[in-house]
Amino acid sequence: MTVEALRSLPKAELHLHIEGTLEPELAFELAQRNGVTLPFASVEDLRLRYDFDDLQSFLDLYYACMAVLRTADDFRDLALAYLERAHADGVRHAELFFDPQVHAGNGVSVDAVMDGLLEGLRIAGERFGMTGGLILCFLRDLPAASAMETLESVAGRAGDLLGVGLDSAEVGHPPVLFADVFARAAELGLRLVAHAGEEGPAAYVREALDTLHVERIDHGIRAAEDDALVAELARRRVPLTVCPLSNVRLKAVPDLAAHPLRRLFDAGVVVTLNSDDPAYFGGYVAANFAAVAGEGFTVDELATMARNSIVASFAPDGRKAELLAELDAWVADSVEMPRP
């Protein structure tokens, strides 16, 4: 199945860091607009650094590039650039992660970040008929007190968020440290997700479920090392937002052939495909579908993962029904008609 055909497959994207969609060209444009000096000679020089050993080596570059994002207009432009690409990739509904603690460190208020991103989503709704929302992520390598302070700073506008998540350097920063923060987020009516089992052990996946009470696990691939956990994820229908190209680029897996996606899928886990930080990892969501198709997943299996993304999304039920009908029509169309 070609990447063009997979672009037309209706899907939701559920694991996408909006700051990870910052392409080098836009980074330099925003640097100029805001009078920020990037520590890279050129777009080409920056792109040459997209060669990572692990999650931390990526995070160092990713956080450095965020320094160019200063105003609500910057966040609107960033969101629109992503949503336009996502629309071309068949994304009908997108849930955007953002990292307000990094922006606060750059002197940018969480309100400016949210206002800009929401404006981008509103325009994409008008232009492309897309829906979506925001998931505020806490940095797990900062103290839980900082996460709580960030959460309280947006408590008055919790209605502008879909939920909260947990990201950044995983190993040594277990989910349980954030149990109180997630309990407070639930009290505010927010949906809960967390990165777990990307570089960290399967035990972190279980801990995210048991102590944070998350509804979805971001990545979760190392859950595959624990048979009982895999069975439990399948039985409880806990969705995993898997990011195959990211896992290869950050060396969480040696290559796609060794990726546990097949094992998780065959065990009945609700897996979805996502791009994570597409500007850095060599492809947007359709490229992730195409990569997986190259590993022997059939059209029906790819459609199942797109269906999972719609079902696992935080879109309202009516919107989910609309998108599932669109997906059914795509599947019916993709069946080759017999010759008369």
Ligand code: HPA
């Ligand atoms: O893949 C990721 N893992 C953890 N934190 C992140 N922040 C952006 N991308 C990631």
Ligand SMILES: [Zn+2]
């Ligand atoms: Zn991620």
